[in-house]
Amino acid sequence: MAIEGNRWMVVLAGTKKDYPSTREDEFLAFARSLPDATLYETIKEATPISPIYGYRRTANRIRHFEQLKRYPEQFLVLGDAACCFNPIYGQGRTVAALEALMLDVCLGKYRRQQGFAHRFQRKVAHAIATPWQLATAAALPETKENLTGRVSRWYLERLISLLPTDQAIWLIFLEVIHMLRSPLALMHPRIVASVLTAQKHISSPENAT
Ligand SMILES: Cc1cc2nc3c(=O)[nH]c(=O)nc-3n(C[C@H](O)[C@H](O)[C@H](O)COP(=O)(O)OP(=O)(O)OC[C@H]3O[C@@H](n4cnc5c(N)ncnc54)[C@H](O)[C@@H]3O)c2cc1C
Known part of the structure; x- marks a missing residue:
């Protein structure tokens, strides 16, 4: 991805124990092993300006606070605390920002109503549903599914x-x-x-x- 200052950010990701390394030579070897050679050809002569950083806490995790039978008033959960995505999808901040905007609207409309927190939590669940579906649809081959x-x-x-x-x-x-x-x-x-x-x-x- 092209970023500012005529620089590029390169992300490689793997699954099922086929992971890129944070060592430069192995990182390049991983790029070379991809079915399409374009990325490897693009970066093989490039000058790295930082070390390679690895990240493996990639689980998608959702917590269904909206399903609580008794919901504490004035307790709101949003962002990663409600639903955390594998960063490879680049969705977490977007979802958190959408939830924050939604909170602003809801506070303006219903903040004094009984059950505000539970109502907002159901809206959070609704906002999460589509990105969750996208993030998990291609990611859980071992799970039982309909x-x-x-x-x-x-x-x-x-x-x-x-x-x-x-x-x-x-x-x-x-x-x-x-x-x-x-x-x-x-x-x-x-x-x-x-x-x-x-x-x-x-x-x-x-x-x-
Ligand atoms: C490697 C990586 C790459 C990512 N790339 C993208 C991307 O490209 N696009 C995208 O949309 N999302 C991306 N995300 C996801 C995104 O960063 C998160 O979804 C987003 O930051 C969640 O916001 P949040 O406010 O819920 O949590 P956070 O941003 O994690 O904020 C929580 C804050 O609470 C603080 N905190 C924790 N515990 C306590 C405590 N006990 N007391 C006080 N403070 C506390 C933490 O220090 C932190 O500052 C990426 C995530 C990772 C890990």
Whole structure:
């Protein structure tokens, strides 16, 4: 990603024990092992201006405070305390900011009403639902899931495999992930057609190094 001062920020991520290292040579080797060589070719001659930082607390975690039978008044939970995402999706701050805006509106409208806190907590749960679905749909292959979950995963995995080569889909995917667009944008007929005809080549435990 291009950032200020003619510099680039590079993030590599792995799954299922196939992780990038924080050692420069191994980091480059990981980039080289990707199905698409563009990133490796771009960074192999670049000059690092910082060490490589690693981060492995990547679990998605949701807490259903809104389901409490008795809810304490004046107790509000938002941000990561309510729902924490794998940072790879870049959603946590966006969700926290949306919740803060929602809190501002709700305080203006209902702050003196009985049950304000529980009502707000249900709104938080509603705001979290879509990003949670997006973050977890392609991330929990080992969990038991219903048909909708399996179809969502199948669709998302194929769609993700198109991202390195289809810039239009990549931009729409980014806008959805960053909550600038509805996830329905991923069901545009052109995208559905591309997904259905995609040759899937996602790294799996079998071909991980
Ligand atoms: C590596 C990484 C990359 C990320 N990248 C992105 C991204 O690109 N885009 C994005 O949207 N989100 C990203 N996130 C997620 C984002 O940082 C969080 O979702 C967001 O900061 C959550 O805001 P918060 O206010 O809930 O919690 P925090 O930002 O964690 O704030 C909580 C604060 O409470 C303080 N605190 C904790 N305990 C106590 C205590 N007992 N007493 C007093 N203070 C306390 C902490 O010091 C901290 O300052 C990333 C997260 C990580 C870890």
